[in-house]
Amino acid sequence: MKKHNFNAGPAILPSSVLEKASQAVLELESTGLSILEISHRSKEFVDIMERARDLALELAGLTGKGYQALFLQGGASLQFYSTALNLLEHKGAYIDTGTWSHKALTEAQFVGNIDIVASSRDNGYRNIPTSYTIPKDADYLHITTNNTIYGTEYFEYPEVNIPLIADMSSDIFSKEMPFDKFALIYAGAQKNIGSAGATLVIVREDILGKVTHKIPTYLNYQVHIKNQSMTNTPPTFAVYTCLLTMEWLKKQGGIKAIEAKNKEKARILYEEVDRNPLFKGYADIKDRSRMNVVFNLTNESLTDRFNTLWSEAGINGIKGHRSVGGYRASIYNALPIESVQLLVDVMKHFEKTV
Known part of the structure; x- marks a missing residue:
């Protein structure tokens, strides 16, 4: 008997997604091959990747607004470092609202200077701070929109004149959000987007290419944009379940x-x-x-x-x-x-x- 799945991630998937994904494990859309063995350079998978990237932008209302959607690996944890590596030149500003936001700022310190402009740590991460001052030399402000462990969530977002960056792993596509307020969004797929193994990154292209330090190839967002999420072999099954889940979401209204x-x-x-x-x-x-x-x-x-x-x-x-x-x-x-x-x-x- 299927259990009632309240897991925080990997989390529940729609039954229709499980059915289609399980069929694709045996054979993907009359290709004679499993989604687990199909070439990521094949026409069939390239089409899956393009549809997934396009649909992510469509759901976020960002089509044609200068954003690119990428499906990468390493979870949100790799993006803690990658976001700073691509954007941090002088100082990164961070609001600390839980375990994952704290890990994000910890990783950013390997790149450069960071400023914790607000934190609810002393309150056991029971609330979202509302009072803070952004340093004048900050390159961006980073927030975590939903805090999985402590159960807090942003319902209003900071008004800043610098790029706003967000880890949306736990609440992306769960509610209407002003996605165009954000210059960069990232989210592990395993909660609301699909199965574990893929990470969605949505980035506004005009914020990239401004740091003076060198960025390793795989951690460079511009490289991934140029290669359309195909810089290395992508997680084909995870990307496919992301596509199915986003299609399911669209069908729900x-x-x-x-x-x-x-x-x-x-x-x-x-x-x-x-x-x-x-x-x-x-x-x-x-x-x-x-x-x-x-x-x-x-x-x-x-x-x-x-x-x-x-x-x-x-x-x-x-x-x-x-x-x-x-x-x-x-x-x-x-x-x-x-x-x-x-x-x-x-x-x-x-x-x-x-």
Whole structure:
């Protein structure tokens, strides 16, 4: 029996994507070859890559606006360093809102000077800072739009006159966003875009080529743009699942339609967290993530009993990150509302049994 998948990533994929991807493992679109063995230089795969790159820009509303979409490898973790390498000349400005934003600024320090202009670390990363000053010599401002581990999310974005860079791994394409406010966006695919192994990078070309230091070939965005994401052998299967997932999203009515569903899922779950005396939310209410609902038990001695209940109900992946403890329900685009309702029913049942 298929479990209700609340994993933070690799995360749930739409059932139709799983079906098409599994068929392609045996044979891709009457080619006589598997997607796992097809040449990345073949007409069939070049078409897949082009369609995926074009659709990413279309969903973001960035077609014809000077942006390029790339499908690369190394996850968001490699982009922590690559973004700084391509953009940092004088100083990089960073807002620290969680584990992944902190890792991003740590990697940037290998390139040059950085300034942490704001941080919610002292508050246990429970909120999004709103007060900060950007240094005059900053080359860019970097934010992480959704913080998977602590369950916070940006709903308003910084107004700056320098390039705004964002790690959107956990909330990209989950809601309508002013994508054209950002000069560079990157996201690991394994949450809302597709399967693990691919990373989407969307970059406005006019911000590139301005640093004076040399950039290694594979980490140079201009090289990847020139080679249309084919500088090396791309992760063919992962790119294909990204294409299928974005096509699925478009068929759902696009980002606007999926945002309405995501709002409803988050509302249902947060209402139960707030109502049920056995649970308490982690993040400040105004900054709560719609993608990652983080909560704890008010009485940790009941942990084993609650764990047994949700596990027996066929729920998977809600244990919280070790740095926070408790529980984290990741309710990404593909998670059906029925799964969220099941978790809420388990929480209500748990209350009655205590």
